[in-house]
Amino acid sequence: MKKLCVNVFMLIASLLLSADKIYKYEILAENLSHPWGIAVIDSKNIIFTELSGQLRIIENGSLNPEPIKGVPDVLFAGQGGLSGIILDPDFNINKRIYLSFSSPNKGEKTNTLEVISAKLNSNTLEEVTSIFRASPSRKTAAHYGARMAFLDDGTLLITSGDGFNYRESAQYLDNHYGKIIRINTDGTVPADNPFISEDGALPEIWSYGHRNLQGIVVVDGVVYENEHGPMGGDELNIAEASKNYGWPAITYGKDYSGATISPFTEKEGMEQPIKYWVPSIAPSGMTYYEGDLFPEWNDSLFISALKPGDVRRIVMEDSKFVREEILFDDVGRIRDVVSSPDGSLILATDGPNGKLIRVVNK
Amino acid sequence: MLLNSFNLIVSIVLATCLVILQETMSNMLWLVSVDMPVSATIFLSTYFANLFAMNLAGSVPLIALIAIGFLIAYSITKIILKWVNVSLSYAYALAGAAAILAIVLLMPLAFYNLDILAGGRSILGKSILTFFGFMSGYFFGNTLEKNRIKS
Numbered sequence: 001m002k003k004l005c006v007n008v009f010m011l012i013a014s015l016l017l018s019a020d021k022i023y024k025y026e027i028l029a030e031n032l033s034h035p036w037g038i039a040v041i042d043s044k045n046i047i048f049t050e051l052s053g054q055l056r057i058i059e060n061g062s063l064n065p066e067p068i069k070g071v072p073d074v075l076f077a078g079q080g081g082l083s084g085i086i087l088d089p090d091f092n093i094n095k096r097i098y099l100s101f102s103s104p105n106k107g108e109k110t111n112t113l114e115v116i117s118a119k120l121n122s123n124t125l126e127e128v129t130s131i132f133r134a135s136p137s138r139k140t141a142a143h144y145g146a147r148m149a150f151l152d153d154g155t156l157l158i159t160s161g162d163g164f165n166y167r168e169s170a171q172y173l174d175n176h177y178g179k180i181i182r183i184n185t186d187g188t189v190p191a192d193n194p195f196i197s198e199d200g201a202l203p204e205i206w207s208y209g210h211r212n213l214q215g216i217v218v219v220d221g222v223v224y225e226n227e228h229g230p231m232g233g234d235e236l237n238i239a240e241a242s243k244n245y246g247w248p249a250i251t252y253g254k255d256y257s258g259a260t261i262s263p264f265t266e267k268e269g270m271e272q273p274i275k276y277w278v279p280s281i282a283p284s285g286m287t288y289y290e291g292d293l294f295p296e297w298n299d300s301l302f303i304s305a306l307k308p309g310d311v312r313r314i315v316m317e318d319s320k321f322v323r324e325e326i327l328f329d330d331v332g333r334i335r336d337v338v339s340s341p342d343g344s345l346i347l348a349t350d351g352p353n354g355k356l357i358r359v360v361n362k
Numbered sequence: 363m364l365l366n367s368f369n370l371i372v373s374i375v376l377a378t379c380l381v382i383l384q385e386t387m388s389n390m391l392w393l394v395s396v397d398m399p400v401s402a403t404i405f406l407s408t409y410f411a412n413l414f415a416m417n418l419a420g421s422v423p424l425i426a427l428i429a430i431g432f433l434i435a436y437s438i439t440k441i442i443l444k445w446v447n448v449s450l451s452y453a454y455a456l457a458g459a460a461a462i463l464a465i466v467l468l469m470p471l472a473f474y475n476l477d478i479l480a481g482g483r484s485i486l487g488k489s490i491l492t493f494f495g496f497m498s499g500y501f502f503g504n505t506l507e508k509n510r511i512k513s
Contacts, residue, residue, distance in 0.1 A: 078474035140475045164476045165483055168392055231420075249396050257478050258420025259385050260408045264398055 021362070022294065025331065028346070028356040029063040032056070035348040035356060036335055037085040037147070037285070039097065043342035047120070048356065049099065051081030057123070058356070070118065070125030075104040075111045078141030084115075086148040086156075088185065095120045098185070100146040100158065103133065110137035113144045113160055113176070117185060131156075131187030134176035135202065138163040143212040143228075147285070152221055155182050155190050157206065159213035159225065167248045167261075170209050173201035178247060180213065180225065180239055182206035194242035209245035209270060215286030215303060222319055226286050226303055229253035230261060232278035236303070237271065238319055246270035252278055275314065275321040282306035284350075285336030289313075291343030293361045302327075304334035306350060311337055331357060369505040374432050377458065377498035378425045381479070382412045384490050388481035421478065431461035436502070450510070451503040458499020463492045 034051035041047060046058040053074045054067035074082045080102030088096035096119055103114035113134040118125040145159030162170045162178035170178025173195055181204045182193055195201035215226040216239075223239040233253025237245055250264045252273075266272060277283075285304045289297050301314040310329035315322040328334065333350035340346055345359040386409045394400050416424045435457035443453055466482040477483045482491050 078476075142474055142476055167480075171396055249393060249398055254415060254419070255478075255480060256421045257385070257424065257480070258415035258418070259382070259389065259412050259480065260415070261389060261480070262393055262398065263404055263408050263411075264393070267398065 022296075023327075023359050024362050026358040026360060028058055028061075028358050029056075030353070030355045032348075032354040032356065033352060034081065034335075034350065035354040036081065036083050037100075038336050038338045038346055038348055038356070039085045039087045040338055040340045040346065041087065041091070043340050043344070046340075046346065046356070047085060047087075047097065048348065049082045049085050049101075050354075051083065052076045053082050053101075055082065055085075055099070055125070064123065066123060068120070068123050068125060070128060071099070072101070072114075072116060072128065073104065074101040075141065077102075080111065080141040080144060083144060083146035084148050084158075086150065089150055089154060096185070097125075098131075098148055098156065100144075100148060102141065102144055102146075105137055108137070110139055111141065112137040113146055113158075115148070115156075115158055117187075129187070131185065132158060132181060132183055132204070134160050134181075136175060138166065138177075140164050140166075145210070145213040147214060147216045149216040149218050149223070151182070151218055151223070153190075154185070156185055157182055157216060157218075157223065159210070159216050159227075161212040162210070162247065164212075167211070170211065170247050171244070171249060173198065173205055173208060176202060176204070178208060178210045179205045180207045180210065180216070180223075182241075206241055207239050207243050207245065209243075209247050209249070211247045211251075214284045217286050217288050217301070219288045219301075224286065224288075224301060226283040228282055229276070229278075229280055230255050231258075232280055234277040234280045234283050235273035236275040236283070236301075236314065236321070237273050240271075243271050244269060245273075252276045253280070274319070275324070280307055281310075281312065283312075284334065285338065285348070287337050287339045287345070289339050289345065291339060293343030294345075302337045302339070302345065304337040304347065306333040306335070309333040309350075311345075311347065328359065331355075366506065366509070369502055370432070370436070373458070373498045373502035374425065374429045376501060377428050377432065377462065377495055378417065379413065380494035380498065381424065381428065381462070381481075381491055382416050383409065384487065384494060385416070385479060385481035386412050388487060427465055428461070431465050432458065432498075435461035435464075435499075449503070450507040451500050454503030454506070455496045455500035458502065459492045459496035461499075462495025463488065466491055 036049045036051045038048045055071045082101045084100035100115045104111045115132040118128040142164040143161035145161035147159045158181040160176045166177045189203040196203045212228040225239045230253040233251045303312045309332045311327045313325040335350040336348040347357045349355045439457040
């Protein structure tokens with residue numbers, strides 16, 4: 001009897017709580033192998049990566065059971081695998097996409113972050129060209145970054161994580177660890193990159209002092225990026241060319257061992273986040289919302305989070321943090337969030353039985 | 363028996379304190395190299411904060427990890443010493459060194475090659491940590507040896 005009463009109470013409570021929600025979920029695809037990055041072609045056609053190495057497509061609303069062919073070999077280990085995906089700004093004309101992944105070095109126990117450009121022809125990638133390989137290679141399979149965004153001038157920003165064991169390298173310009181990279185879509189370096197004339201600096205570097213950047217979005221020319229801190233200290237930053245974001249010289253987080261990485265949280269010449277999280281939320285993807293389905297959410301940033309598993313709606317005003325709202329906290333760890341032209345949001349849940357979920361209004 | 367247990371605990375605590383000292387120094391020296399204003403006060407306060415946090419607030423309590431390593435290494439050493447006649451001090455010193463080295467080398471295997479003890483990422487760091495294990499083991503062996511002579 002007591003158990004029955006509790007169950008009835010829980011049912012009523014959940015009904016009352018769900019009645020407050022202005023949204024509902026629609027499952028687009030399930031039983032996915034670690035879905036990671038999503039690119040929306042249009043509201044019915046969505047292309048996405050699975051960390052285990054498959055590139056998948058939802059065509060006219062249905063998941064094509066056959067993965068797209070022609071994807072390069074990836075190192076699927078730790079946090080590595082087929083990761084970021086972005087469509088060319090002229091995708092409707094040229095059908096080009098860009099993929100980032102952990103690329104194994106043949107014959108060696110090392111790997112690196114690589115980005116390719118390819119033309120999507122039906123269910124096959126053609127004209128696959130490597131346009132970026134992070135240097136130097138790493139022994140670890142963690143902290144790749146691997147998200148991408150286009151600036152308004154058509155250049156491509158790539159987030160490159162610190163490789164975990166190489167965190168101090170984020171402060172030096174002779175390597176790609178802990179950096180935002182800016183290149184042209186053919187892999188060449190734009191002539192106006194900030195460190196192109198600096199001796200010893202790698203010319204692709206656009207900003208530095210980052211840790212593991214898992215979300216990047218460009219809104220009216222402003223670049224927002226989020227990155228995992230260690231234990232605590234996840235950050236949302238406005239990234240700008242040539243700026244130093246401080247990791248690991250300044251941080252709000254501690255090492256996983258509990259050790260203090262740095263007792264400092266600020267220093268002149270190092271940028272402060274516009275928002276940081278202690279304890280960590282493990283921010284993953286990020287999108288900017290402008291849609292008709294949820295007018296009350298317009299002009300917000302949406303950050304998917306792995307811990308405990310939700311999406312943070314970040315309300316900004318003049319590029320300053322105002323407040324955050326926790327949404328979609330009942331679907332598990334969320335690896336990516338993107339907005340669709342029809343005004344819905346699409347979520348990728350993390351793990352070996354991941355799902356793609358569309359969020360629509362009730 | 364009671365005295366040996368006390369000495370065992372002291373050697374584990376000693377190793378933990380030394381490993382945390384190395385971790386703190388490694389981080390602080392790098393911060394100094396990039397012109398961060400590390401003072402003696404900041405160093406000491408960070409060290410004492412680490413003593414607490416690395417044992418109570420980290421992913422794995424360091425002292426528990428070292429205790430497990432030392433218990434295994436010392437047990438094996440005790441068995442070997444039944445057949446081999448060598449100095450207790452050096453036998454347990456080697457056991458302590460092996461325990462710390464094993465922790466530093468094996469932990470990354472459990473975490474996708476990630477060095478959770480940041481101070482142990484370099485060969486120099488691994489060497490210093492191993493030496494600290496040697497010192498802690500030497501302390502334990504040496505006290506055993508002294509007790510044996512007394513009795």
